Amino acid sequence: MKKKCKNCKTKFGWKKIFRAIWSKSKIICNHCKTENEISLSSKIVFFLVGLAPVFANFIFYVVNDYFFQIGKLPLTTTYMIWYWFLLLVSPYLVNLKK
Template structure:
């Protein structure tokens, strides 16, 4: 999990998760008040773990003839991928 660059306070999973889903909103440290922004490579990681696997499954890998089954599994893939992203993304301190 990412830590604050100033005081080494660890950001919570929830704070990072909400930051990613609300248009990459900056994170403010609760300890020292420093602002951290998501890096550009982390934005690609977020998309690679959430949207991309869902689209690939729905368009190319779906074994179902039923569109509801395909959509259900694709949404499941989206949820699992999005829950993993707070462990993979990185933030940098904004000046």
């Protein structure tokens, strides 16, 4: 889903949104020069989704007394796969506000 400017509905590209997410800057529309920023709810969702595997593994460890792993991959590799996936899909999950 393409994200659009809240003023003129111009679509923003993946790269522009990605840079704004991870550099904590605002997205400036090339057409109308309106500043769009990432909503607080999106920032909270990214924080919680980023920590989801850590919390899930902690709960799994408390209940079953061992850590969950994908095959024979080390736990850190499993987390890195999750974070790379999160990085790639993050521009599609954000909500913008004026």
